[in-house]
Amino acid sequence: MQFEFRNNKDFWSGVMLIATGAAAIVISRNYAFGTSLRMGPGYFPAVLGAALVIFGLYLVAVGLRRKEPIRGHWAVRALIVLPLSLVLFGVLMEHAGFVPAMMVLVFGSAAAGTDFRPLEALLLAAGLTVFTAVIFIWGIGLPYPLFVGW
Amino acid sequence: MDLFGNLIYGFGVAFTLQNLAYCAIGVTIGTLIGVLPGIGPLATIAMLLPLTFNAPPVAALIMLAGIYYGAQYGGSTTAILVNLPGETSAVVTCIDGHQMARQGRAGPALAIAAIGSFIAGTFGTLLIALAGPPLAEVALKFGAPEYFALMLMGLVAAAVLSQGDMAKSLAMVAMGLLLGIVGTDVNTGVQRFTFGITELSDGIGFIVIAVGVFAIGEIVINLGDPEERRFYTDRVKNLMPSREDLKRSLAPILRGTVLGSFFGVLPGTGPAIASFSSYMLEKKVSKHPERFGQGAIEGVAGPESANNADAQCKFIPMLTLGLPASGVMALMLGALTIQGIQPGPEVMTTRPELFWGLIASMWIGNALLVVLNLPLIGLWVKLLKVPYRLLFPAIMAFSAVGIYSVNNSAFDIYLTALFGIVGVLWLKLGCSPAPMLLGYVLGPMMEEHLRRAMLMSKGDPSVFITRPIALGFILATVAILVIMVLPAVKQRRGEIQG
Numbered sequence: 001m002q003f004e005f006r007n008n009k010d011f012w013s014g015v016m017l018i019a020t021g022a023a024a025i026v027i028s029r030n031y032a033f034g035t036s037l038r039m040g041p042g043y044f045p046a047v048l049g050a051a052l053v054i055f056g057l058y059l060v061a062v063g064l065r066r067k068e069p070i071r072g073h074w075a076v077r078a079l080i081v082l083p084l085s086l087v088l089f090g091v092l093m094e095h096a097g098f099v100p101a102m103m104v105l106v107f108g109s110a111a112a113g114t115d116f117r118p119l120e121a122l123l124l125a126a127g128l129t130v131f132t133a134v135i136f137i138w139g140i141g142l143p144y145p146l147f148v149g150w
Numbered sequence: 151m152d153l154f155g156n157l158i159y160g161f162g163v164a165f166t167l168q169n170l171a172y173c174a175i176g177v178t179i180g181t182l183i184g185v186l187p188g189i190g191p192l193a194t195i196a197m198l199l200p201l202t203f204n205a206p207p208v209a210a211l212i213m214l215a216g217i218y219y220g221a222q223y224g225g226s227t228t229a230i231l232v233n234l235p236g237e238t239s240a241v242v243t244c245i246d247g248h249q250m251a252r253q254g255r256a257g258p259a260l261a262i263a264a265i266g267s268f269i270a271g272t273f274g275t276l277l278i279a280l281a282g283p284p285l286a287e288v289a290l291k292f293g294a295p296e297y298f299a300l301m302l303m304g305l306v307a308a309a310v311l312s313q314g315d316m317a318k319s320l321a322m323v324a325m326g327l328l329l330g331i332v333g334t335d336v337n338t339g340v341q342r343f344t345f346g347i348t349e350l351s352d353g354i355g356f357i358v359i360a361v362g363v364f365a366i367g368e369i370v371i372n373l374g375d376p377e378e379r380r381f382y383t384d385r386v387k388n389l390m391p392s393r394e395d396l397k398r399s400l401a402p403i404l405r406g407t408v409l410g411s412f413f414g415v416l417p418g419t420g421p422a423i424a425s426f427s428s429y430m431l432e433k434k435v436s437k438h439p440e441r442f443g444q445g446a447i448e449g450v451a452g453p454e455s456a457n458n459a460d461a462q463c464k465f466i467p468m469l470t471l472g473l474p475a476s477g478v479m480a481l482m483l484g485a486l487t488i489q490g491i492q493p494g495p496e497v498m499t500t501r502p503e504l505f506w507g508l509i510a511s512m513w514i515g516n517a518l519l520v521v522l523n524l525p526l527i528g529l530w531v532k533l534l535k536v537p538y539r540l541l542f543p544a545i546m547a548f549s550a551v552g553i554y555s556v557n558n559s560a561f562d563i564y565l566t567a568l569f570g571i572v573g574v575l576w577l578k579l580g581c582s583p584a585p586m587l588l589g590y591v592l593g594p595m596m597e598e599h600l601r602r603a604m605l606m607s608k609g610d611p612s613v614f615i616t617r618p619i620a621l622g623f624i625l626a627t628v629a630i631l632v633i634m635v636l637p638a639v640k641q642r643r644g645e646i647q648g
């Protein structure tokens with residue numbers, strides 16, 4: 001019988017859990033396991049890793065029988081652009097200051113949407129930058145320079 | 151009576167100008183995010199946590215609590231007017247509440263929702279005041295085995311009662327426990343799962359996980375499958391419910407309150423379960439069950455009271471045992487820890503102003519919410535019309551500042567981006583992240599209590615069944631698992647035979 005792997009919710013949940021659990025077990029082998037009386041730092045993670053693998057195997061089995069598909073769309077654009085905007089925010093906060101970081105973050109985030117309007121996004125970015133600066137930097141007194149080395 | 155004196159003391163704390171202001175800010179933000187679909191109290195509290203860093207602990211907790219129960223109020227407004235639950239707890243309110251709105255009775259529906267919530271909130275507040283001190287006293291006698299068994303019960307209950315597949319939820323608890331132990335092991339100083347990254351030696355920040363999964367992950371999901379919003383009422387007129395409405399609502403409100411309080415104390419059950427149970431109960435006891443779904447006011451009164459009572463009673467385990475019964479409560483505990491307060495049963499005696507002040511503020515906040523919700527309904531409706539494409543970049547902005555400000559670290563921002571991606575994966579695969587968050591918060595505590603319990607008993611695991619309280623928790627855990635598995639077993643057997 002032909003089996004559709006690509007879009008099976010439970011099967012891939014199982015794979016994800018097995019991979020995570022296996023990684024936890026492998027990594028925790030570097031830490032002392034100890035005994036039940038004196039548990040080492042490797043005891044708890046190894047047990048949890050094993051639990052994840054067991055749940056993962058069970059879910060793979062469920063997936064083979066239930067064949068429930070993954071619902072909805074993958075917003076691929078948002079999935080790439082949103083984390084990227086965040087990363088840029090982090091980099092710019094350290095090297096360029098609050099204003100450029102926030103402008104890039106808001107404009108970049110807006111660009112992740114399906115209904116992107118550049119001019120509106122620019123205005124939104126400016127507005128939110130002023131707003132957050134007023135609340136967090138002047139209001140609460142977070143010690144971030146608005147611009148660095150400009 | 152002692153309770154009376156304590157409550158008066160609490161009102162004294164809550165009625166200072168500063169605390170009143172924080173309470174008002176909290177419930178306003180709460181209503182706002184409750185009204186707006188696509189952002190829940192969990193993500194909001196996580197990203198606004200830095201706003202409370204400079205505030206005294208009482209004020210911080212009062213504001214965060216206000217956001218939480220305010221969101222339950224706001225969620226019903228969206229449900230009734232737009233047929234979209236602003237919060238998951240308002241899903242059932244959509245059924246009859248929105249039907250009422252279509253019949254031009256949005257006003258009474260909103261009013262009954264607010265009145266019911268207020269009564270439930272008042273009851274919940276009283277219950278915390280009554281049950282808190284004796285519970286904390288019992289909890290003071292708990293040793294490591296009791297705590298471990300209690301946490302185990304809480305996590306299992308949270309996993310099996312949360313929406314979605316039980317095996318996945320249990321696995322996500324284990325996932326959370328694993329994420330929780332990243333960092334330096336307190337007993338040996340060994341760096342675990344840090345991959346040589348210095349920033350990870352203190353562990354993964356809980357705001358990083360909460361915002362990554364519950365704000366950013368959620369946004370990506372929303373952008374993939376946008377929801378449609380349609381209004382059936384442009385203006386809400388005639389708020390006053392009729393005498394008939396009030397008469398019909400009274401019993402459902404009281405039943406909903408009791409039901410919600412019961413579910414509230416259980417770990418892991420979100421307000422959604424309480425409101426759903428209340429709806430089913432009202433339909434069952436009604437002499438005219440056929441009216442349900444056609445705009446029956448009982449279908450609004452019961453569930454709305456239940457979800458508010460539930461939200462309020464979730465504070466009981468957090469305040470008395472120092473254990474979170476939901477993701478939001480985990481954040482509250484985190485907020486306390488940031489303020490330098492070690493959560494636990496001692497808080498009530500060492501920091502009475504915190505406990506009684508918070509309780510009193512909840513009652514004040516509930517009263518404020520009635521005022522905020524009814525006359526200002528027009529304002530909330532306008533806010534609903536803000537398109538999502540303007541909303542989610544704003545969420546991103548607040549999230550980013552919130553996370554960055556905790557450690558002034560860009561690394562936390564990168565980690566949040568990563569958890570955003572992981573969160574999308576989890577949500578798409580139907581692995582509910584809420585139990586993961588509970589596991590994450592309890593992870594280090596559970597490991598510590600397990601180690602201590604084993605040291606105490608010289609490595610004999612029977613310590614968990616020879617001590618009566620611990621045994622009680624273990625038995626309850628087993629019972630929960632058995633009960634939840636049984637119908638599934640039956641169902642599967644039915645499938646095979648059918």
